[in-house]
Amino acid sequence: MNTEWFIVLSALLFATGAMGVLIRRSPMVILLCLELMLNAGNLALVAFSRMVGNGQGQVFAVIVMVIAACEVVVGLGLIVAIFRRRLPLNVDDLRELRG
């Protein structure tokens, strides 16, 4: 199969994820969309790895998965913490960092 299809799929997935990050307000969904983007990246890496014909790209994909797992742990931890303190689960209300 041609590599291009994988790349197109990866791009679509990435765009969907990015769109989700930009428009959704629930931290939960944003986290899911981030995963989507990372996995779009993974797909691209694996596809290129297959195209080049060695395993290096796949190694990178594994590392990205590990990082994604860590990120989800932290992210979910934050969300749980926010929920525990009975704050609204809406990222637009959480803007203490504005300058």
Next chain:
Amino acid sequence: MSSAILWTPLVFGLVGLFLPKKAVGWWAVLGTVVTLGLAIAVAIGFDGNSSGLQYAVDEPWISGLGVDYSLGVDGLNLFLILLTAVLWTGGVAFAAFREQERPKTFYFLMLVAETATLGSFLAQDLLLFVLFFDLMLVPFYFLFGAWGHDRSAEGGLTASAATLKMIVYTLIGSLLMLVAAIATAVLAADGGHITFSIAALGEHGLSHGSQQWIFWFFAAAFLVKMPAFMLHGWMPDAYRAAPLPALAVFSGVLAKVGAYGFLRVVLPLFPDATVEFQEVILVIALASILYGSVMAFTQTNVRLIAGYSSVAQLGFITAGIFALSADGSDGAVLQMVNHGLVVAPLFVIVAILAERTGSEDIREMGGMALRAPVLAALFLIVALATLAMPGSANFIGEFYILNGLFQAKIVFAFIAISGVAMSAYYALRLYQQTMHNRKPEGLLSREIGVRDGLVLVPLVLCILGLALYPQLILERTAPTVEKTVAKVRGGEAPAAQLASKEP
């Protein structure tokens, strides 16, 4: 040896942080004295006939970027290093004789400032120079801001506002300089190996077009530091806010770093632009002389009289450098030392006067000479040196500067010399209004104590010693200065013009 001088103050400063509060002042004095001793040792061992670097240290520091830890002493900076060491000793000792708030931090900052200043004089690497140049600002930011005087009641600024103003000004200058320094190295490397060594950069030479804009970036930084006319907006507020021991060294030394930068960096690295913009800078220098003098004789605040007189003096120094002749630049180096030696005791005297009168306004002073003849005599010597009385080394400095200017650009010399007449008026007025005339009611007038005398008398002795033998500085600086200037003039020997005139 160079490294030892450079880091001694910092080491003493760091150790001082762990000492008991009472001892830290004297510890700091010890630090400055040790530094002074090292500086004197360097001066004694200095070979006055050589124009090259001595006591050079050159270690790769950030080798990927071509930045070296490169220090060295030559005719340009030898006496400025000595001046720094002398004035810091005086300033710190003066502070140590008095109670300071939060003494540990105060002395730490003072000593950091000394290291930074010595660093900018010693650095032979452009990026190192820029680094120390900016580092100088940090301790003074805190010193002025936290130990300064709030002048908002007198219609001035609060200490922190005044300091902020100073920082904004100088930081803009130094950021431009940072950009310019990087640009110089990158453009000079031209794709090859990057180096920031000033000597190496001087040999490569930039294209005429790049020199033009880089010149102004450096000039901006140096002119703000001095400060020159139109860029001196930070000076009045900062001078009024600053604590006096810090101000004495600030005004005595830091302003000279700007002038020194011209000699060390601008002239060797951008000779074409220097020649091209010679007259522009001369106009700025003249404007500084005239404006500083005129302002100095209308001010009534003693700090500002001294401050504006510095603007005028730095104008002379700049004019001497940009006369682009050996004698002008020789005079400029001499005058940098002289001015430092004069302005620091002036601020010490201002502090002493302020303690007695509770005011810094000359209209509220007077008649102090009666009960304080020794103070009056010391002040008189300092005032006469400030006005470049013939017979003082300041006169020789100005004489060389003006002679250089006279032989190069006669019209400028005629205008500049009117600043001399004005300096006679403002310096004497300062002396007369404080020491002579009738004493206002209730004014406390007493002789200076032994302790202040210990600070003031050695400085005045330096002034007198140089007055008798300015050749001490001139003959050691001349070889380096001549080399620097000859480069700008395209190898033409500075004396050639005169030799042809001789019958």
Next chain:
Amino acid sequence: MSATAWAWLVLLFPLLGSIVIGLGFRALPAKVAGVVGTVSIGLAFACGIGALLSLLGEDPEARHHASALWDYASVAGLDIKLGIFVDPLSVFMVLVVSGVSTLIHLYSYGYMQSDEGYHRFFSYLNFFVFSMLLLVLAGNFVLLTVGWAFVGFASYALISFWYRRETATRAGMKAFVINVVGDIGLVLAAFLIFRELGSFDYGTVFERAPETFTTNEWSITAICLLLLVGAFAKSAQLPLHTWLPDAMEGPTPVSSLIHAATMVTAGVYLIARTHVLFELAPTAADVAAFTGLATLLVAATMALVMTDLKRAIAYSTMSQIGYMIMGVSIGAYSAGMFHLMTHAFFKALLFMAAGSIIAAMANNQDIDRMGGFGKAMRFTSITFVCGALALAAFPGTSGFFSKDEILAFAEARGGMYLIFTMLGYVGALMTAVYSFRLVFRVLPGKPCAEAQELIETGHVAHEAPKNPATGEAEDTDVGFPGSEHHIAEQSAPMRVAMGVLAVLALVGGLIQIPGVDDVVTGFLDPVWEGSPLAAIEPSLGQDYVGLGIGGAIALLGIGIAYVLYVARPELPGKLETRLRPLHTLFANKWYFDEAIDFLVVRPALAIGRFANRVFERLVVDGLVSGTEGTVRGAGGVVRAVQNGFVRSYALLLIAGFAGLALYFLLSSS
């Protein structure tokens, strides 16, 4: 010992004296300070004699020596050594300066004894003598400037010696600033000399000048005019003279030493010293001569109407220096120097006598209030008359020979220079009138209150002293003759000083009788060797006709003064009303002060105020606010982005990456 070694000693003693007295002001008793001061100057005079003898022992052609201690500031082609130049001219000046100074120190020893600032006074006075000797011995133009400025400073310090008097401090400042203007002239001249001749050294400069310049070339004219600025400021010539009358605020010995006998004649010395240059620039020399002439006449008119005793003598000094400047500028070098010497004698004497009278008057200097001192203070009166006779050029006195020698030379030079002879005689007439005006108004007549008290009790009980100018009480702590101020006549050192000078004023001229001894001319001639002007010599006939006319004019002037002030005392008042505008002009000193105030002082202050109020606030601070505004605006833009919405950060991030990706895509294709 060689002449230069003696000359170094001449410099050393006064400097040592000044330092010893200055540093020991707490330790030394007052008397010792006075003795140290006087002896050190006396030693300088003795060394000056030593130098004279050693010069006389040499061949006249070889009587010039240079000597240097060390390189003062010699790099980059400039040759500035700490060097002196000894020749008959400088030795002549050394002798006049140190000789008169010794006597004045002696006088001050008595005069200042009840003054609190005794040590300070002698320290300054010794420093002044040192500076003046440095000025005359300097071997190059830079050291000359140093001496030039030092005497200016010493003069400042001594004018404002009683520094609690505002009038005194202001006068000191004025003198200093005007003198600095003179210094600047000198410095610029030095630059120009260096530019053209490549040296500052006298020997080199005078040797190269005739080869380098053609007569009246612009550069040599410019050099001479700049030198003249220095000379005029120091010698109180128009229009830089306004400081001299104000300088009378200082103690009287100061007026006597600095503002009559020595410092103010420095301009004359300068022109004589650089005569080689002036002969190459006849235009500049003529400018100097005419300025001298104008000063001579203008100052004489002012001296005619002044009612302040010391100021009247001060204007007379200006006028006499006008003679000297005129003399050395037209080429009568020896005559000018000779007049400098005799003037030092009789003018120092006049000031001393005036000081003695003023002390008796409790520092009141108004001659309208004086009278009858002839009887009250016999010794002072006699010396005063001696001085006045010499000043009026009474036949046989020193002024008689010296003044007429200048005028006879002008006559011998002929042509345009006859103007100088004729107007010089007009000046001489005025001189005789004003000098005897002072004599007749102060000495004879009905004794005033103070004089009466002196006659009756031999002592004046002074009130607390007041400043005559402002009327405020003097601050006697700082050093001011207090109420028990001694009457001059009772102090032996003062009598000795005045007596010696009186003798010198009367007979000092006998060393230079035309055709008889010519001591001064003979001694100074080697200095002007090769000068075409010095070769002009008035014939004996011209000399004696001149002396005859001069003597007649002096007698006539004294006669006029007698008629006006003794025989018909109502006449001056009538003349005053008749010539009201002229009198107002003279009495207001020709409005020079007002003109300078209007032309220089006010504009400078106005510029300063403008700079302070408008410029500093609008332009400089405007620049700051501008910078501040820019920074703040830029900050605002950045702040808007930091709105805290996670989404917008993400958008920025993505947009940034998209931009980067686009860039790489486009640049790779």
